[in-house]
Amino acid sequence: MSSQSIKILYIDDEENNLQAFKAAFRRVYEIYTAISAADGLKILQSVNIHVVIADQKMPNTTGVEFFQSITETFPDPIRILLTGYTDIEALADAINHGDVYRYITKPWNELELHNSIKNAYDVYKSRIDLRNKITELEKTNDELNRFIYSISHELRAPLVSVIGIVNLVKMENLYHSSGEYWSLVETCSNKLDYYIQKTLQYYKNNKTQSEESLIEFKPLATELIDLYAYANRDTQFTINVNQTVPFKGDLFRIEVIMGNLISNAIKYQKSNEVNKKVKIDIDVSNEFAEITITDNGVGILNEHLEKIFTQFFKSKNHHGSGLGLFIVKEALNKINGRIAVNSSIDHGTTFKITLPNGK
Amino acid sequence: MASEFKKVMLIDDNEIDLKINSKIISLAKLFDEIIICQSGEEGLDYLSKYILNPEKLPDLLLLDIQMPEMDGFEFLDYYKRLPRNFTSRCPVAMLSSTLDFGDIKRAEANAHVVKLLRKPLLTTELAALIGK
Numbered sequence: 001m002s003s004q005s006i007k008i009l010y011i012d013d014e015e016n017n018l019q020a021f022k023a024a025f026r027r028v029y030e031i032y033t034a035i036s037a038a039d040g041l042k043i044l045q046s047v048n049i050h051v052v053i054a055d056q057k058m059p060n061t062t063g064v065e066f067f068q069s070i071t072e073t074f075p076d077p078i079r080i081l082l083t084g085y086t087d088i089e090a091l092a093d094a095i096n097h098g099d100v101y102r103y104i105t106k107p108w109n110e111l112e113l114h115n116s117i118k119n120a121y122d123v124y125k126s127r128i129d130l131r132n133k134i135t136e137l138e139k140t141n142d143e144l145n146r147f148i149y150s151i152s153h154e155l156r157a158p159l160v161s162v163i164g165i166v167n168l169v170k171m172e173n174l175y176h177s178s179g180e181y182w183s184l185v186e187t188c189s190n191k192l193d194y195y196i197q198k199t200l201q202y203y204k205n206n207k208t209q210s211e212e213s214l215i216e217f218k219p220l221a222t223e224l225i226d227l228y229a230y231a232n233r234d235t236q237f238t239i240n241v242n243q244t245v246p247f248k249g250d251l252f253r254i255e256v257i258m259g260n261l262i263s264n265a266i267k268y269q270k271s272n273e274v275n276k277k278v279k280i281d282i283d284v285s286n287e288f289a290e291i292t293i294t295d296n297g298v299g300i301l302n303e304h305l306e307k308i309f310t311q312f313f314k315s316k317n318h319h320g321s322g323l324g325l326f327i328v329k330e331a332l333n334k335i336n337g338r339i340a341v342n343s344s345i346d347h348g349t350t351f352k353i354t355l356p357n358g359k
Numbered sequence: 360m361a362s363e364f365k366k367v368m369l370i371d372d373n374e375i376d377l378k379i380n381s382k383i384i385s386l387a388k389l390f391d392e393i394i395i396c397q398s399g400e401e402g403l404d405y406l407s408k409y410i411l412n413p414e415k416l417p418d419l420l421l422l423d424i425q426m427p428e429m430d431g432f433e434f435l436d437y438y439k440r441l442p443r444n445f446t447s448r449c450p451v452a453m454l455s456s457t458l459d460f461g462d463i464k465r466a467e468a469n470a471h472v473v474k475l476l477r478k479p480l481l482t483t484e485l486a487a488l489i490g491k
Contacts, residue, residue: 161376168382
């Protein structure tokens with residue numbers, strides 16, 4: 001914006017001052033003048049003023065009173081107070097109630113006033129820019145929320161229909177009727193659905209404020225096993241919960257953490273294992289909940305142990321998304337939890353998580 | 360819950376899902392009759408038309424959440440105004456692919472909703488719900 005279009009309103013009860021101001025600055029700025037606070041208000045109402053300069057000593061309404069009266073209605077213009085004498089009380093008032101940016105004594109020094117106006121306009125501009133940025137961000141955030149909602153509905157709904165059709169194919173004994181095509185369709189659909197679900201989980205984990213509620217681990221663990229084991233009934237679960245004290249924590253994130261670990265324990269079983277086993281031990285004290293999830297599955301290579309929590313890490317032999325444990329770690333970070341892993345290849349893996357009790 | 364589940368009403372705007380779910384239900388032989396409605400309005404019209412005709416009324420409602428015009432929750436607002444002697448013997452199960460936390464909480468909080476079933480519909484889950 002050229003300085004010519006910077007709009008200045010100058011209010012002073014002395015016509016001479018108004019004229020002098022105009023003469024000095026009219027080539028540089030777009031100048032509006034008013035002989036009283038009331039006249040000044042009228043101009044504010046019709047013109048988008050950037051900087052307001054007011055004389056302190058005016059009949060009826062003083063400069064500070066005027067500034068004070070427009071703090072709600074016209075908060076944007078930057079204010080400069082002019083006074084002919086040093087009045088500490090007016091100065092304190094100006095700062096405390098009038099939201100005044102600069103205080104300049106009369107007679108003004110042209111260069112000083114000029115610089116003050118320029119700086120005031122910069123402040124005006126950055127305030128407006130900031131506000132526009134915030135509006136823009138809010139809009140983006142809103143769109144993102146809608147986008148996430150539509151992923152969870154519009155994008156997932158037809159996919160779930162496809163999975164429903166595959167189930168029908170199974171019920172009608174047509175699953176093997178076209179070679180392996182149906183099983184391929186099923187694998188791809190499940191994988192896509194898994195990615196959608198994990199992406200949503202990751203997003204929600206980042207967005208959602210931590211919300212604490214009382215947690216009963218026994219029913220929670222049973223529910224999660226039901227949820228993740230329904231497609232895989234041949235794994236034996238043992239649950240030992242020792243909870244005699246109340247536990248307060250972030251239910252959403254604890255579900256995400258335990259859910260991902262339980263689903264991994266089921267997923268990474270050895271296909272030739274006859275006794276697929278998952279053991280869940282939960283010990284709750286006043287300070288912590290310690291959750292240990294042990295499986296007798298394929299195990300994790302020693303050199304992979306450090307990488308399993310990084311995003312998109314996948315081992316060669318297995319078809320994970322590379323998101324599950326990454327999300328577990330992100331969720332644990334949000335609630336100050338810890339995780340440790342112990343694994344022996346071909347014998348199984350133990351994950352131990354420690355969650356602070358927020359009682 | 361009613362001792363005998365004979366009729367089920369499916370309310371879903373998605374024709375493909377209606378087709379899939381009614382096929383799954385009839386293959387599993389869980390109900391004798393399936394009443395298919397493509398919108399909440401259609402469902403309400405049917406229910407109020409036969410409200411004095413118990414043998415025409417469903418014993419279970421499977422209700423989608425995301426629908427244009429009237430969504431599942433709006434439908435429930437009208438549903439609860441139907442005579443109690445009907446609504447108390449015809450439970451509602453939401454049937455949705457939603458993963459939205461808000462939807463899940465709202466469904467759980469509604470007194471008429473006995474269960475939030477996830478799509479795709481599994482016969483085992485439906486059978487467990489009606490105790491067969």
